[in-house]
Amino acid sequence: MTSPQLEVLLQTIIAGLLLGGLYALIGIGMTLIMGVMKIINLAHGELMMVAMYIAYVLYSSFHIDPYLSVFLAAPVLFLLGVLLQKYLITPVLRVDAIIPENQVILTVGIGMVLSNVAAIIFSSDYRSTPVDYSTKAWYLTDIWKGSPIELSLSMPWSVSFVFAVLITVALWFFLAKTDLGKSIRATAQDKDAATLMGVNVGFMRIVSFGLGSSLVGAAGCLFIPIYYLYPDLGGQFTLIAFVITILGGLGSTVGAIVGGLILGVFESLTATYIGMGWAPVGRFVIFVLALIFIPGGILSLFKRRR
């Protein structure tokens, strides 16, 4: 392999990992909701869009850095998630409907309402937060003068990635070590047993929907410095989250992280070596293959061997 080829390969993998880290954060939120509630939240991307608009408004009116707005947007989204769960989804869960999984259809409706409300308030114009550091990057040749290849690491992408990792670690700590976290996991594993053990299942559902929403909200704030925003943006991220959730094994947090990283790297490699127009196709090929061959998600492969 010659050095230009190596450069392309390494740069592609770096791009893929950075993208994957952000994908993972989007995926985790959906996975969490999936695990506890057993429904796919198809308004996931729209919730992210709401958080991005919050970050946008904070930036354009008060010059608050999008990264700082994570700390405001995430709690707001938590609240929004709680309200949605309490007043819309829970009542529908109780109703005997003709169609199965009518809560899932409800989330589709919620998503549409959110994106149309955003279109009314902000119009369909593209928005962005043109921060000063948006094109800053670190270069290998700046650090190591004699390097035969040139690699670059984008600053906002790296910061977003680090943020995503920190949030993920915090979530893991919360789920593994705290009482509330353990109760959420118990609810996810076996609802009836959890109820018998004195876990308030209804409350856990509300908390996990709120938590899932705030995670994707945080992801939105991390995306806006490197991307842009418009009211219909949600759909594409809902799909990405959905693919990751399937790939990671429905309801598995670690699976979602691995799934996100795999998807990111896979998309980047497809873009480089097959063609960028194929990246969305590749995404769904992975999706279908995962459903057929590893219905339990990536982690099930390791478990089987044990």
Place this chain on the structure above:
Amino acid sequence: MKRLLFVLTIVCAVTAFSANLFAADFNLSIPLPLTGKQAKFGELMKRSYEIAAEEINAKGGIKKQKLVLSFEDSGAKPETARAIVEKLIDVKKQPVIVGEYTSACAKAVAAVAEERKTPYLVVASADDDITKQKYKYVFRQNQVNSHYGDGVASYLKEVAKPKTMAILYESSAFGTSGAEAMVKDAAALGIKVVLKEKYEAGALDFKPILSKVKKENPDVLYMISYVMDASLLMKQIKELRIDLKLFAGGAAGFAIPEFIGNAKDAANYVISATLWTQKLNYPGAKEYAEKYKKKYGDYPSYHGASAYSAMFVMKDALERAKDWTQDKIRDAMKATNLKTAFGPIKFEDKEGYQNQNFMDTFVIQVQKGEFETIWPKQYKSKDYIYPIPAWKDRK
């Protein structure tokens, strides 16, 4: 109280006087998109029509008639546009139609106008087909899509003289046709296309495809993208420090103020095709742009300039027409030879087009965060910068 009465009397007197100035009202309804995705352009054009009407009325209207504009929202839907125009011609008996924005709507309106033998002036729709249907009553004052890149091609030929080129384009009708046109131009100029890749509009990360461009190291990178992809591309090109001799955009996303606003310093030295800029030496271009900026806080794009000038083209034709029947207006339109803020306008039949105005297209370059016209030479507002400095050497 007395003072208030006084003011009121004056207001009444002025309105009475100005009402007397005009013999009658000439009502003109203009169909354009005011809602939906294209609303932004509709709004821009609406404002420009209004500025033009104000100026026309201040100078005595059209043959002593006051030009009264109203607008009908088509929402960029061809079927709505069609219905609006049918109503305007059949019910309101409007003798001439001006307006619409998207090519799909303009096509629908053109068919209705031709069927009812009513002259229709196309203002900003670029699809080649509209003036290729052998229509007698359809006129177009903006350049057609396939001539859009003429300016860039001549710049490449005369100045850049590149040997190799890479083309990135979005996978839409607009992107694909633009890329095909550039491949043809490149072949004619003897430029080898080393890489031609499409991408899905709205992509997040262009770095994989861009590192491929970096490896191929062509002389020129030509990109056809809408608004946000254009700035993402340039930002990521800066991040990867891809140093080529020239970065060129095919109008659209690269030729609007938002591009500079979003890409910031990464936008510097990028060239793009465009139909019009306020810095052009056309009569009234600067005045119109300044007036628009003063009123709405931003410079208008070519869409606005075309709309603004369309009112004067129509006024000119109506004044020359023997009477205001559809056929007489059509004949007057056909004889148009007018210098407007949008450029000289003359409706010709050539290259298979009918009643088409052919005009120069320009090359703009971002210099110090502003669009400057650099090509063709006689229109330049600043000298071109070529070759462009490497990313490392920029501050």
